[in-house]
Amino acid sequence: MKKGTLKQILLITDGCSNKGEDPAATAAIAYQQGITVNVIGILDDDQTEEPEGLHEVEDIALSGGGVSQLVYKQSLSQTVQMVTKQAMTQTLQGFVNQELKQILGPKQSMEDLDPEKRGEIMEVVEDMGETCDLEVLVLVDTSASMHDKLPTVKEALIDLSISLNARIGRNRFCIYSFPGKRKDIQKVFDWSPKLDAISTIFPKLTSGGITPTGPAIREAMYQFGKKSLLRSLRDEDEPNVEEAGY
Amino acid sequence: MKMNQTWKKQDIELKPGMSLNGKWHKFRYMIKRKLGSGAIGSVFLCECNGKEYALKISDNSTSMTMEVNVLKSLQKVQGNRLGPSLFDVDDWVTPHGIKYSFYVMEYLKGETMASFIKRNGSAWIGVFMLQLLEDLERLHQSGWVFGDLKAENLLVLSSPPRVRWIDVGGTTQKGRAIKEYTEFYDRGYWGMGSRRAEPSYDLFAFVMVFLNLYFPKRFNKGPNAEKVLYAKINEVKALKIYSPCLMKAIQGKYQSSAQMKNEIANTMYKAQKTHTSSKQTGRTQKVRTKTKSPVIVETGGIFLLALFYYLSSLLVP
Numbered sequence: 001m002k003k004g005t006l007k008q009i010l011l012i013t014d015g016c017s018n019k020g021e022d023p024a025a026t027a028a029i030a031y032q033q034g035i036t037v038n039v040i041g042i043l044d045d046d047q048t049e050e051p052e053g054l055h056e057v058e059d060i061a062l063s064g065g066g067v068s069q070l071v072y073k074q075s076l077s078q079t080v081q082m083v084t085k086q087a088m089t090q091t092l093q094g095f096v097n098q099e100l101k102q103i104l105g106p107k108q109s110m111e112d113l114d115p116e117k118r119g120e121i122m123e124v125v126e127d128m129g130e131t132c133d134l135e136v137l138v139l140v141d142t143s144a145s146m147h148d149k150l151p152t153v154k155e156a157l158i159d160l161s162i163s164l165n166a167r168i169g170r171n172r173f174c175i176y177s178f179p180g181k182r183k184d185i186q187k188v189f190d191w192s193p194k195l196d197a198i199s200t201i202f203p204k205l206t207s208g209g210i211t212p213t214g215p216a217i218r219e220a221m222y223q224f225g226k227k228s229l230l231r232s233l234r235d236e237d238e239p240n241v242e243e244a245g246y
Numbered sequence: 247m248k249m250n251q252t253w254k255k256q257d258i259e260l261k262p263g264m265s266l267n268g269k270w271h272k273f274r275y276m277i278k279r280k281l282g283s284g285a286i287g288s289v290f291l292c293e294c295n296g297k298e299y300a301l302k303i304s305d306n307s308t309s310m311t312m313e314v315n316v317l318k319s320l321q322k323v324q325g326n327r328l329g330p331s332l333f334d335v336d337d338w339v340t341p342h343g344i345k346y347s348f349y350v351m352e353y354l355k356g357e358t359m360a361s362f363i364k365r366n367g368s369a370w371i372g373v374f375m376l377q378l379l380e381d382l383e384r385l386h387q388s389g390w391v392f393g394d395l396k397a398e399n400l401l402v403l404s405s406p407p408r409v410r411w412i413d414v415g416g417t418t419q420k421g422r423a424i425k426e427y428t429e430f431y432d433r434g435y436w437g438m439g440s441r442r443a444e445p446s447y448d449l450f451a452f453v454m455v456f457l458n459l460y461f462p463k464r465f466n467k468g469p470n471a472e473k474v475l476y477a478k479i480n481e482v483k484a485l486k487i488y489s490p491c492l493m494k495a496i497q498g499k500y501q502s503s504a505q506m507k508n509e510i511a512n513t514m515y516k517a518q519k520t521h522t523s524s525k526q527t528g529r530t531q532k533v534r535t536k537t538k539s540p541v542i543v544e545t546g547g548i549f550l551l552a553l554f555y556y557l558s559s560l561l562v563p
Contacts, residue, residue, distance in 0.1 A: 078429060089308060111307055111345065114270050115314070115335040122311040130422050162434045166423035166441035 005133040006088055007035040008066070009220050010080070012153055013141035014042040016056050017213030020184070023056065026217040027064030035221055037064025038087045040079060042149050043072050060213070065091070073149050076156040081163040084136065085129070092128045096121060133170040136160075139185065139220050140205075142177040147207045154202040161195035174223065175201075178216035179208045185219045258303055258346060260290055266348075268336030275301055275350065284413065285426070286310070291353060299333055303348035307337075310347040312425075313415045316390075317351065320414060323388040328381060329414040330354055354410055356401040360459050368484035370407065371456065372514050372552040375488070377409045377559065378455075379507035382448050386420070386503055391443035393418045394426040395451035397458050406559040418443040430454060430464050436471045439498050446498040449506055453492045456485060472496075487517050487545065514549045521546020 009030060017023050027037040041057035054070055061068030067087045071079045097109050100121075110118055140146075140153055157175070164171045172191050175198065180186030188205065189198055260266070265276045275292040282289050287304025304310050317332045330351040338346045363370055378400075385392060394416025401412050416426030424432075424441045433439040433450040441447070457475075458464065460482045468474050479485060479492050491509050500506040521542050 077435075093308065111337075115311070115337070115347070118307070118311050119315050119318070119335075122308065123315055125308075126312060126315075159434070163423060163441050166434075166443075168422065 005135055006091055007224050008084065008087060008134070008136045009035055009037045009064070009139055009217065010084060010136055011037065011039045011060065011139045011141075011213070011217065012042065012080075013039070013057070013211070013213065014044070014146055014149060015054070015141070015143065015211055016052075017211050019179075019210045019212040020215035021218070023213040023217055024059040024063045026214045026221070027060045027066075030217060030221045031063065031065040033221060033224075035064075035224060036066040036087050036091050037061060037217065038066035038083050039064070039068040040076070040083060041068070041070040042076065042146075042153075043070055045072060056213070060217075064217075065094070073152040076152050077159040080156040080160045084160060084164065088129050088132075088134065089125060092125050092132070096125055130167055131169045133172075134164065134167075135172045135191075135224065136164075136174075137220050137223055138173065138175045139216055140175065140177045140188070141211060141213070142205050142207050143179070143211045144207045144209055150202060150205060154198060157195050157198060165194060176216075176220055176223065177205055178219075179210050179212055183219075184212055184215040258288055258305070260288075260303070266338045268334065268348075269339055270336050271334055273334055273336065273350075275299070277301075284415075286313070286415065292350070294350070298353045299350045300330065300353040301348055301350045303338070303346050305344070305346050307345075307347040309415075310349065314349050316414050316417045317349070320385075320390070320417065323384065323390075327410070328385055329411045329417075354401055354403060354412055356403040356410070359397060359400055359402055359409065359455075360462065362402040362407065363459060366407075367548075369548040369551045370555070371459075371484055372488075372510070372549060373407070373556045373559065374402075374409050375452075375456070375510055376507060376556050378452060379503045379510065381409075381411070382445070382452070383503040383507065385417075386445045386448070389420050390417050391420055391424070391445065392416065392448045392451070393424045393443065394428060394431070395448055395455060396428050396431045397455055400455065407555070408559055420444060430458070433498070436467055436475065438472065438475075438496060445502050446495075446500060449495040449500050449503060450498065452506075453479070453495045456488075456492070457482070460484070487513055514553060518546050518549045518553070521549075 030037050037060060039057045039061045041054040043051070043054070057070060058068045067083045067090060069079050069083050093110065100108055100110060110121060113121070138157060142150070161173060171193055173195050174191045175189040176185045177188050178185045188201055189195070260277045262277055262279050265274055267274050273294055275294050278291040278293060280288060280290050281300060286306050286309045287302050289300055289302045292299055292301045302310070314332065314335050317329060320328045321332060332349065332351050334350040336348060338348055340346070359374060382392065392411070392414070394413070399411055399413040401410050402408070403410055416424070418425045420443050422443050424443050424447060427441070429435040431451040431454040432441070433447060434441040438450060439446065457478055461478065465474065465478060475496055476493065479489050479496070485492060488510060491506060491513060494500055495506055
C-alpha cells in the first residue's frame with residue numbers, strides 16, 4: 001500500500017484578522033484541497049476568558065477540518081505538538097470513516113461500532129499516524145502584539161520538530177510569517193525535515209501592524225504545490241529510507 | 247462521527263449516587279465519588295454487582311479507545327502487575343443524547359509515593375527504585391515503553407508496600423514516537439535526547455520521579471539544563487549513594503532497566519558492606535570513623551532495611 005502524505009497548515013496567532021477575505025472561507029478552500037488547517041490562539045497572561053477576537057480561531061479550524069486550541073504562552077510547546085498529532089489522527093480517522101461508510105452503508109461511522117471493533121480500527125489509524133509522511137506549513141502571525149510571544153513560538157516549533165521526528169514517517173516543515181513586506185506572507189524557513197536551524201532566523205522577524213489572516217492562508221495553500229520539481233523527483237527516488245531500520 | 251471536535255478540557259461531572267448503563271454490554275455502574283481527572287477524561291470510583299471499580303470516562307472516544315488498546319496489550323504480558331486490569335469497555339449515552347466513552351478497571355487503593363516516604367522514611371527509596379525498574383524491565387521486554395512515567399501515575403499499595411502504575415495511557419510501542427509526556431519528566435524538553443520510545447526514555451523519567459519527591463514544586467531548566475539536573479541530583483542527601491546511577495540514567499547510558507537495576511542493587515549492597523566492615527576495623531580507624539560512622543551506620547541500616555523490605559515484597563505475591 002502506498003503511504004500518503006498528510007498536509008497541514010498550523011496557524012499561530014493572537015488576534016482577529018482585519019484585512020482581506022474571511023479566513024474561515026479560505027480555510028474551507030484549503031480543506032477542499034486536502035490541506036487541514038489547525039489554529040492555535042495565544043492568550044495574554046491577563047486574559048482569563050475567551051476574548052472576542054479569538055472566536056475566529058475556532059471558526060477557522062472548523063472550516064479547515066482541523067483542531068483549534070487557545071493557550072497561554074507557557075504551555076505553547078505541548079499544545080503545538082498535541083494539536084498537530086490530534087489533527088493527524090482526526091484526518092486519518094476521517095479517511096477510515098469514509099471507507100467504512102462505503103463498506104457498511106452511509107449511516108455507519110466508527111462510533112456506531114462496538115468498542116472491540118473500534119479498538120481494532122484505532123490500531124490501524126494509529127499505525128497510519130506513526131508511519132505516514134507529514135508536511136506542516138507553520139504560519140506565524142507577526143503583527144505588533146505578537147512581538148513578545150515570538151521567542152516562545154520559536155521554542156514551541158523546535159519542540160514540535162523533536163516530537164514529530166521521533167515518528168517513523170517522514171516530516172517536512174516550513175515557516176511563513178504574515179503580514180509580509182509588500183506581500184501577504186513571507187517565507188521564513190524553507191521546506192526542511194528539521195527545525196533546529198530556526199534559532200538564527202527568528203529574532204530577525206519584524207512585527208507589522210495589520211493581520212491579513214485570510215489572504216495569508218490562501219497564499220500558504222499554494223506553497224504546498226510550489227516545492228521544486230527537482231526535490232519532488234529526488235524524494236521519489238528514496239522510498240522509505242527511514243523504514244529500513246524497523 | 248464528530249469531525250471537528252475542538253479539543254478542550256471538558257470535565258464530566260457525575261454526581262455520587264448516579265448510575266450509568268453501558269450501551270453495549272449492559273452493565274450498570276453506580277458512581278460513588280470522583281478519584282481524579284487527567285488530560286483526557288475523569289476517573290470515578292464506582293460499584294457494579296457489589297464490587298468496586300475505577301471508571302474512566304471522556305467524550306474523546308478516540309483517545310479512550312487508544313488507552314484501552316494499551317491496557318489490553320499489557321494484559322497479554324505475563325502476570326497482571328503491569329497497570330490495572332481491565333474489566334469493561336463501553337459507551338454511555340446521557341438522557342440528553344450526548345455520547346461518552348468509558349472503561350472500567352480494577353480499583354487500586356493506595357497513597358502517593360511522596361506521602362508514603364514522608365511517613366516511613368527514605369529507606370524506601372531503594373525499594374521503590376528496584377520495584378519500578380523490575381516492572382519497567384518486564385514492560386520493555388514485551389516491546390513497550392511507558393512514556394508518561396510520573397509521580398501522579400504511581401501509587402503505593404499497602405501490605406506489602408508495592409509501587410503500581412495506575413495510568414498507562416502514554417504507553418507506546420518501542421521505536422515509535424512517545425504518545426504522551428509531561429514536560430518535567432521528558433528528556434526532549436531537557437534537551438537530553440529524542441522522544442522516540444526506547445528504554446532509556448523511561449529511565450530518564452524514572453530519575454525525575456525521584457527528583458520530584460524532593461522538589462515537589464519542580465524546577466526550571468535554565469540555560470544549561472544538563473548542569474541543573476546534575477546539581478539537583480547531588481543536592482538531595484537521600485539520593486546521594488544512587489547519584490552515579492541516576493547520572494548515568496539521565497545521560498541515557500543504560501541500555502536496559504535490568505542493567506540499571508543491577509547497579510542500584512550493587513550500590514545498596516556495597517553501602518551495607520562498608521557499614522559492616524567499618525564496624526570491624528573500627529578500632530584502627532578510630533579517628534576517621536568518629537566523624538564518619540554515624541552516617542555510615544545510618545545509611546547502612548537504611549539499606550539493610552530496604553533490602554529486607556524489597557525481598558519480603560518479592561516473597562508475597
